[in-house]
Amino acid sequence: MSVKAFVFDLDGVVYRGKQPLPGAVQAIETLRQSGYQVYFFTNNSSKTREEYVEKLGGMGLRCDINHIMTSSYATALYLTENGAKSKKVYVVGMKGIRDELTRVGMQIVEDDNFAEADFVVVGIDKNFTYDKLTKAQQAILAGAEFIATNRDATFPMENGRILPGGGTIVAAIEVAVGRAPILIGKPSTYAMQKLVTVASADPSQVAIAGDRLDTDILVANRIGALSILVLTGIATREDAELAPPEMRPRLIVESISELPGLFAKES
Amino acid sequence: MSVKAFVFDLDGVVYRGKQPLPGAVQAIETLRQSGYQVYFFTNNSSKTREEYVEKLGGMGLRCDINHIMTSSYATALYLTENGAKSKKVYVVGMKGIRDELTRVGMQIVEDDNFAEADFVVVGIDKNFTYDKLTKAQQAILAGAEFIATNRDATFPMENGRILPGGGTIVAAIEVAVGRAPILIGKPSTYAMQKLVTVASADPSQVAIAGDRLDTDILVANRIGALSILVLTGIATREDAELAPPEMRPRLIVESISELPGLFAKES
Numbered sequence: 001m002s003v004k005a006f007v008f009d010l011d012g013v014v015y016r017g018k019q020p021l022p023g024a025v026q027a028i029e030t031l032r033q034s035g036y037q038v039y040f041f042t043n044n045s046s047k048t049r050e051e052y053v054e055k056l057g058g059m060g061l062r063c064d065i066n067h068i069m070t071s072s073y074a075t076a077l078y079l080t081e082n083g084a085k086s087k088k089v090y091v092v093g094m095k096g097i098r099d100e101l102t103r104v105g106m107q108i109v110e111d112d113n114f115a116e117a118d119f120v121v122v123g124i125d126k127n128f129t130y131d132k133l134t135k136a137q138q139a140i141l142a143g144a145e146f147i148a149t150n151r152d153a154t155f156p157m158e159n160g161r162i163l164p165g166g167g168t169i170v171a172a173i174e175v176a177v178g179r180a181p182i183l184i185g186k187p188s189t190y191a192m193q194k195l196v197t198v199a200s201a202d203p204s205q206v207a208i209a210g211d212r213l214d215t216d217i218l219v220a221n222r223i224g225a226l227s228i229l230v231l232t233g234i235a236t237r238e239d240a241e242l243a244p245p246e247m248r249p250r251l252i253v254e255s256i257s258e259l260p261g262l263f264a265k266e267s
Numbered sequence: 268m269s270v271k272a273f274v275f276d277l278d279g280v281v282y283r284g285k286q287p288l289p290g291a292v293q294a295i296e297t298l299r300q301s302g303y304q305v306y307f308f309t310n311n312s313s314k315t316r317e318e319y320v321e322k323l324g325g326m327g328l329r330c331d332i333n334h335i336m337t338s339s340y341a342t343a344l345y346l347t348e349n350g351a352k353s354k355k356v357y358v359v360g361m362k363g364i365r366d367e368l369t370r371v372g373m374q375i376v377e378d379d380n381f382a383e384a385d386f387v388v389v390g391i392d393k394n395f396t397y398d399k400l401t402k403a404q405q406a407i408l409a410g411a412e413f414i415a416t417n418r419d420a421t422f423p424m425e426n427g428r429i430l431p432g433g434g435t436i437v438a439a440i441e442v443a444v445g446r447a448p449i450l451i452g453k454p455s456t457y458a459m460q461k462l463v464t465v466a467s468a469d470p471s472q473v474a475i476a477g478d479r480l481d482t483d484i485l486v487a488n489r490i491g492a493l494s495i496l497v498l499t500g501i502a503t504r505e506d507a508e509l510a511p512p513e514m515r516p517r518l519i520v521e522s523i524s525e526l527p528g529l530f531a532k533e534s
Contacts, residue, residue: 130395133431137421141429153442154404162408164400164443172439175420176431 005037009210012156012233023257030260043150045123071149071185076100093123123149124166137176150185187218272304276477279500284425290524297527310417312390338416338452343367357384390416391433404443417452454485
């Protein structure tokens with residue numbers, strides 16, 4: 001079956017930091033003009049979907065909010081579906097998580113009331129401290145559910161630099177409480193399945209392009225989508241060759257600018 | 268062969284936070300009066316050995332500095348023996364690590380010069396931040412050696428509370444750099460062997476009493492000492508029963524106050 005929709009990861013795929021990757025915007029526009037649906041799914045929990053619409057727009061890439069999935073929004077969806085609306089949540093994370101959870105009706109407990117939390121939701125937090133680690137630990141040991149938006153170890157920035165990802169903070173809390181979180185972002189298939197449904201597609205009609213084997217490629221293989229590794233982010237060609245079978249991409253491209261040439265116009 | 272020396276862990280064994288455990292000080296004095304050598308070995312890297320002499324003294328427990336081992340001091344010994352004297356080190360940790368490393372001639376690089384570090388040494392840091400995590404990551408990815416003073420997940424405080432231990436911070440950095448550190452504190456046998464040598468004892472003549480299965484009991488079993496679990500800290504009797512063979516204690520006591528009754532006067 002031929003591809004109907006693309007799902008692109010953002011960091012290391014469309015841009016690094018504030019800098020769009022060469023040819024990325026043009027490639028996405030060309031795919032759209034060729035009739036493909038285009039979605040974006042980032043595990044980065046720092047921004048809201050609106051902020052991603054703005055960020056992409058600033059790079060000349062128009063994008064509707066309904067075509068964007070983030071691990072924060074996915075967490076809000078998951079919690080809503082699991083009866084957490086109006087419950088209390090302690091957040092180790094940034095605006096993206098806080099806004100998405102508030103919007104679905106959850107009550108964010110601040111530092112003084114962390115002990116009342118029903119849930120502790122964790123993502124990247126550039127203001128992470130030992131004090132927040134301690135509060136997350138105490139709340140979880142007191143019975144709060146431990147939810148990770150993502151476990152990405154790193155994310156790529158401009159100039160080849162990488163920064164610690166949300167997975168580093170999840171790991172610290174996991175050690176402090178002695179148990180693993182419920183994971184919502186990629187490679188969990190929960191939110192990716194929702195995008196496939198929105199696209200009115202069969203998973204085999206979806207191509208997922210990303211730079212991480214343990215998230216983007218793994219989730220694509222898990223749902224039976226076409227997995228495409230791009231080499232502009234974290235993983236290298238060698239990483240892909242050495243990876244276990246479930247994390248091996250079906251296609252490897254240097255960058256997404258190669259995709260319009262590979263996926264010819266359908267109609 | 269009979270026991271000649273005791274090695275006591277501190278947090279959860281002799282005290283919790285600032286509060287000595289009931290009967291602990293008296294028990295240690297009685298063992299000394301019965302002719303046993305007494306040493307202390309804490310994985311907690313926050314204080315210098317001098318500060319532990321003071322803290323124990325404040326609880327009425329006299330103690331010579333040469334009878335105290337800490338994971339920070341052990342790290343300084345290890346680095347000295349491995350040619351690191353006068354090399355540069357970035358520290359994610361507190362006074363205990365900084366002072367012990369400075370004392371052996373290492374040069375601590377501060378936040379602006381972290382990229383010059385030859386070593387990154389990590390322990391408990393109550394001022395841990397995402398910024399420090401990033402600097403540790405960048406230095407290690409640029410080639411600095413990654414050293415963990417300890418991997419303790421937690422440590423016990425007054426009123427039954429526990430706090431995140433140095434192992435939580437080690438885990439965050441480990442995920443950020445994608446590789447494991449060299450571990451110096453318990454259950455590494457490096458520093459414990461040094462105490463056994465100082466005691467002029469065979470390992471079978473040493474009893475090691477602690478509250479953690481994965482550090483105190485494991486290191487005791489590894490060197491062939493008598494492993495004693497005390498139930499005033501982290502591990503429970505049930506934890507001990509469910510533990511893998513190498514982490515199972517030879518003796519379990521409610522607290523170290525039982526020890527003088529169990530170890531009768533030798534001479």
